[in-house]
Amino acid sequence: MAKIKQIETIKGYQGKSDSYKIHLVDGKVGYLDTSASDTIREGDDITYSVTKTGTGKNGPWEQWACKLTTGAALPQQELSEETSRPIANTVYDQMKCDLRVAVIKTLGVVAANGKIEPKEMVEYFNEFYPAVDLSIDVLRK
Numbered sequence: 204m205a206k207i208k209q210i211e212t213i214k215g216y217q218g219k220s221d222s223y224k225i226h227l228v229d230g231k232v233g234y235l236d237t238s239a240s241d242t243i244r245e246g247d248d249i250t251y252s253v254t255k256t257g258t259g260k261n262g263p264w265e266q267w268a269c270k271l272t273t274g275a276a277l278p279q280q281e282l283s284e285e286t287s288r289p290i291a292n293t294v295y296d297q298m299k300c301d302l303r304v305a306v307i308k309t310l311g312v313v314a315a316n317g318k319i320e321p322k323e324m325v326e327y328f329n330e331f332y333p334a335v336d337l338s339i340d341v342l343r344k
Contacts, residue, residue: 204272205229207247225267233267262343295343302335307322 211227213234223235225243233251235243243249255266310324310331319327 204248204250205231207243207249208246210243210245222266225269233265235267235269243269259272295339298342299339302339303332306331306335 206221206228207225208228211224211226213222225233225235227233233253236254249269250272251267251269253265254268257264257266302305307324308317310327313319314321314324
């Protein structure tokens with residue numbers, strides 16, 4: 204299994220893309236015929252087999268057939284403070300989410316029973332959820 208670091212499009216006849224130059228994280232480089240493999244992206248884990256070899260003006264080369272091993276890659280992005288928080292905080296965030304859902308469900312029942320207008324649900328939710336979040340923040344400390 205190998206991870207794709209970079210993919211370069213190689214223009215062929217009449218400027219059409221007919222192959223890719225694949226750079227793997229381990230430093231290996233190969234070429235991929237666009238019609239011979241799964242759709243791959245930078246960051247994907249792949250297995251590959253050599254389908255053809257040769258020597259060109261830049262030295263020896265390999266042509267590969269690639270298959271994804273883990274499905275499509277997620278877009279690469281830098282971790283923000285929000286996504287790199289300790290796991291312990293995510294438990295409290297999940298509790299906040301669960302309680303917000305409960306508030307929404309309760310407001311839905313109240314609106315369905317005619318006690319408030321459906322359009323008022325947003326106003327009530329915006330009043331209740333800060334108190335819900337505060338109660339979870341108190342538990343966190």
